[in-house]
Amino acid sequence: MTEIEKIYNPQAMEQRWYRHWEAKAYFAPSGTGAPYSIMLPPPNVTGSLHMGHGFGFTLIDVLIRYHRMCGMNTLWQTGTDHAGIATQMVVERKLNLEGKTRHDLGRDAFVEKIWEWKNESGGNISRQLRRLGASMDWSRERFTMDEGLSHAVREVFIRLYEEGLIYRGKRLVNWDPVLLTAISDLEVVNQEEDGSLWHIRYPLVDAKEYLVVATTRPETLLGDVAVAVHPDDERYRHFIGRQVHLPLADKTIPVIADTYVDPLFGTGCVKITPAHDFNDHAVGARHHLEPVNIFTPTAHMNENVPDIYQGLDRFKAREQIVRDLETQGLLEKIEKHKLKVPRGDRSNAVIEPYLTYQWYVKSKVLAEPAIRAVENGDVKFVPENWNKTYYQWMHNIEDWCISRQLWWGHRIPVWYDEDGEAYVGHDEGDARKRNNLEADIPLRQDEDVLDTWFSAALWPFSSLGWPAQTNDLKTFFPTNVLVTGFDIIFFWVARMIMMSLKFTGQVPFREVYITGLIRDSEGHKMSKSKGNVLDPIDLIDGISLDELVNKRTYGLMQPAMAQKIEKATRKEFPDGIPGHGTDALRFTFCSVASYTREIRFDTNRLGGYRNFCNKLWNASRYVMMNTEGQDTGLGGAPMTLSLPDRWIISRLQHVIRDAHEQMKQYRFDLYAQTLYDFTWNEFCDWYLELSKPILTSSGSTPDMLRGTRHTLANVLESILRLLHPITPFITEEIWQRLKHLTGRQGETIMLETYPQYHHSLLDEEAAKQIEWLKSVIIAIRTIRSEMNIAPGKLLRVLLRKGSQTDRVNYDGHRHLLFTLAKIERCDWIPDHEAPPQSATAFVGELEIFIPMAGFINKEEEAARLNREIARLEKDLSLIQNKLQNPQFVDKAPAEVVTKERSRQNEIEIALKKLRGQLEQVMAF
Incomplete structure (x- = not known):
């Protein structure tokens, strides 16, 4: 047994444990139990772990570790996607740096180059997944270009x-004129940009009149096959069926009627270009109009336009066409206009709707x-x-x-x-x-x-x-569940x-858990161009401010943004980002995993979960210092469980039951909060404190000492197993040092049984007594804090009134109360007797007085009482408003109304007492 170190240092343990787990093949299916499987949404082989990956993959790992511990035959199938465009671009850029293109090599040699790159550099994200603690079966890792998958x-x-x-x-497809390929809708980013609305005159053939068409893309007019108006638009009804001259071209096109046209947009006349607009294509099909393609694959003007425009880049052609329209008197006006511009997410090129064979x-x-x-x-x-x-x-x-x-x-x-x-x-x-x-x-x-x-x-x-x-x-x-974001429900799910x-006759998964999308703390999408990207590895290991600035500004499409991004980064992270460890990051991801559509990620929360890990570490040190080398009841010797022992064991059962239910519902946020609250508030803050008087009292029998040591070790061990799916590293580290004290013989916590709920261990009476004890201790500690009484100063306490239960609890748990509340002396005074000048608190019917002679501050105590009176008056007002509302009294369940009336009575009694105490203080 190695003594647990004083300082929690995640960097010293995390990678060491992961290498151990992988070497021992603990991630492989056990071969026993009901099957449970999840497919890793395969990340791009070119990629690095981003926040969306870190978030989603953490949730999958929590599910996998949980079901593995529940005894299921668990498989997390891993692999990477060949990422056609992204991978080809990476290797092409490498070639460009050597002064070559893929066409210089030829297809076969270029593909060989990609395989070389994949074998040398394509495993980055796999290494990062290991840092995240992802317990996937690496022996089964697949690649979508593997021969087996290619055959499929x-x-x-x-x-x-x-x-x-x-x-x-x-x-018609989304065509990237830089990459020279069709791309999917998901690979098109629609950005709002400043543009113009050109109002162009289309002269009528049979009259000295013209129709004015407003367009954001004047270069496409050479591909127009019609001008459309709404059939019910009175302004243009008499033009339907007539012909107009197509500006700058030696041809005429018809005026047609179609309900697609919005009479309120622009002029109410729309140019129809079926070969270069998806909506126009549908209109053209309805009216049997032949599309005219005017672009080459590189978005230059082709042979279907007048000679003077052929070969021009589309935007150069736009400039020339606008000048020619103006020269011929066909340009009515130009307006500034905000518009959505479709750009390729890889090339940033403006995407063209393009007519091709596919x-x-x-x-x-x-x-x-x-x-x-x-x-x-x-x-x-x-x-x-x-x-x-x-x-x-x-x-x-x-x-x-x-x-x-x-x-x-x-x-x-x-x-x-x-x-x-x-x-x-x-x-x-x-x-x-x-x-x-x-x-x-x-x-x-x-x-x-x-x-x-x-x-x-x-x-x-x-x-x-x-x-x-x-x-x-x-x-x-079929697999059990798919964990993915809502943005690819159609494209992938x-x-x-x-x-x-179609090919197996079965569904691929029984459930689809849809996560929200991770945003920054302001709710903005994380993107390189915004300079707000966070790297999960930086949150784990930490990064200096200068390194973070460099990472966020390097290789920007718009270098002018670098200064703005640097300024924002230095303001948000003046000291860089400290390393928090993987467990803290995983806990943070789980804590925000609600059912919402968008999830704000605030790095400040990381510090809180780093503190949680530290709290667990220190609590474990306390447990081990008080149990190591001591009798923890493993030999079957008799033991007596104290009230705190029975209480924490009972509370543990509630937590176990809730944890299983929350995992079933994919409520990772509630699961994380339940385990956090129990570990921090109930085990560390209360039970460990309650154990100290028992372990240090000369009145504690060997059976009592044995019972408390047994409870300390075994409840902590259960907490470690409860937490393991979220925080695998710290729980393994502590469990390995603790297991011999609880009789556990396993090799690793990840293959231990997840805690199971036992109704027989519930003890509601112990819970009631501990709640009473906590309430009295909190009341005394609150007075101590508000009156600025030194934490170590022993207090004299007076008790008055109260119920028979209060007196029984006081007599039964006097030693715990005195120790935790730091009481020197406590006396009951008759109900009719006025206490000396005191600070006052109430726990139900029980009145608590702490005489202030010698250290009372009249002004501070008066202020404290006024704050408490104001709080209760506000609560009373809310309750009175409810009870004066006939709809509430008539429609609410009878027990709810009764409870409100009882609470009203309690507050009125407490206010009367507090006001009396305030008079007493002011008279002091």
């Missing part, structure tokens, strides 16, 4: 294609069973209100664009012959075999890769070995449900 991806594509649920079509999944067919799965309760959202979001998206689902114009990713498993006929297969040989193609028929593979969300949709079952029917798949699928039902 191809198998799904082939099956869907052969069923006619995957097709290639020309449709691969699509027919989603409505897959969505129907996925909707039913939630409707009939096969999948449950927690909180339940997220059902509505899920249904809204699923009932309005569009076909899913699954192709990306990248080199890194799962390449589309389609080959074409010289006539453009498509054939699917796992490889070229398989495609030939499936379609009986001769070896001399030339084939070329599709150049595109699959959207990373496609492989992510298969993650719950592909990571377990599907399409092979592995033991892991049979044991751990829904697609996993669709794909799992």
Whole structure:
């Protein structure tokens, strides 16, 4: 046994314990008990641990550790996502620094370079997850480009294609003209920016009149195929069906009527450009108008515009078009206008709606069973209100664009012959075999890769070995719960449900716990551009102010923001960020994990939970100093449990019961608060203090000493097991030093049994007596504090009136009361006898007086009494208002009304006593 150190130092223990756990394979499924499994939402292989990861992954680890301790066969399946765009960008930038591009290498060599980078540098987030204490089974770590997962991806594509649920079509997509690929809605960031609204004249063909169209994108007018007005707009009804000249182009276009037009926006006339606007595309389809694409993939003007604009960048073309409109008298006016500009989250380029050939999944067919799965309760959202979001998206689902114009990713498993006929297969040989193609028929593979969300949709079952029917798949699928944010309910959650039902016939998980999104302390989204990002590792290890400033300002897209960010950072963290340790960070994450949509993360809370860990450490030192080498009842010797022993054991049962219920409901915040309150307030602040008089009294028998030592060690050991899912490191460190005092023989706390509730250990009578004792002690301590009486000064106390219970409790627990309240002498005085000049407190009917002779401060005592009188008068006023309200008296339950009337009577009695005491003080 090693003596526990005086100072709690998390950095000295955390990484050491994690290496030990991993080396011992404690994270692997036990092979016994009911299965419990969670899939890690696979972070990008390029990524670093951010606050959203730290938050969500901590909650998963709490669930995993809890269920592991509950005896379940627990698997946390881990892995990383190949992150098509992000990874390709990382390696391309490295090549650019060498003066090369991917095209210099060619596709195969470039992909080899990415694999090299992945093997050398792609494990950063895995290392950070270990720092977070994530107890995932690393021996099963998967990567979405592993051969097994790649096989599953191809198998799904082939099956869907052969069923006619995957097709290639020309449709409008979000196009990144820098990355030269389609991207998903989730990868588009809509930023409010300053812009303009150009009012352009479209001359009528058959009259010397014109319609004025307001647009934020004048360069797209060369792709216009119509001008639309609302059919009920009286201003324009007579123009419907007529033709207008398209400005700067030698063509005419019709005026059409469509309810899409908002008569109140701009001029009430809208230019329709189906090839470059999603809403316009829908209007064009309704009116059978042929889209005209005017952009190249790099967003330069193409051959479908007049010669003078061809080859111009879209924004250079805008400048030229505006000048030409003005020259020709077709520009009516320009207004300043705030607008949402769609930008790619990776490139920051303005995204273009762009008409291209892409691969699509027919989603409505897959969505129907996925909707039913939630409707009939096969999948449950927690909180339940997220059902509505899920249904809204699923009932309005569009076909899913699954192709990306990248080199890194799962390449589309389609080959074409010289006539453009498509054939699917796992490889070229398989495609030939499936379609009986001769070896001399030339084939070329599709150049595109699959959207990373496609492989992510298969993650719950592909990571377990599907399409092979592995033991892991049979044991751990469906998984128990998915923990994720609400922002990807559609992009990921829904697609996993669709794909799992389609290919396994089962839902991928039984519950979906939706977390809020972590914001900064002001409620703002954390982002590099705002300079408010926090790195969880910095909160664990600490970071100097200069290092933090450098981290927040390095590589900004807008360098002008650096000065503003530096100033804000120096103001918020003048001394940098101190290291708090992983356990304190995990506790903080749990404490804020409520059902709310957005969660503000205040670093000041970290200090509070660091203090909690320190409090637990010091309490453990006290317990071990008073039990080490002593008889704690392990040998079966008789023991007597004192009132404090019986009380803390009883309270422990309530906490255990509440902890299990809160975990069942995913109320991590209540779970954390319950354990915090019990550990800090009841065990450390009260029980340890109550144990001291027993351990130091000459009147304590060996049985009593044995009972208290037994309780100290065993309740602390139970607390450690209760806390372990939240704070794994400190609990393991203390438990290893304590376990021999409680008879525990296990190798690690993480494989011990989670405390179980025992109704037989409840002791409500002990609870009542301790509450009485605490109330009297608090009343005396309050007077001592408010009257500035030295903490160590022994007091003379007088008691008056009170009930028979008060006298029984006083007689039974006199020694505890005297010790904790630091009483020198206590006397009961007759009910009719006036006490000497005293500070006064009341506990129910019991009156407590502390004579002030020798150290009373008349003004301070009067002020204290006036504060107490004001507080009670306010409470009384609230109660009287309730009781004077007929609606409350008539509609509230009878017991509630009775309780309010009883409380009113108690306050009136107390006020009378306090006012009398105030008169006495003032007369002193």
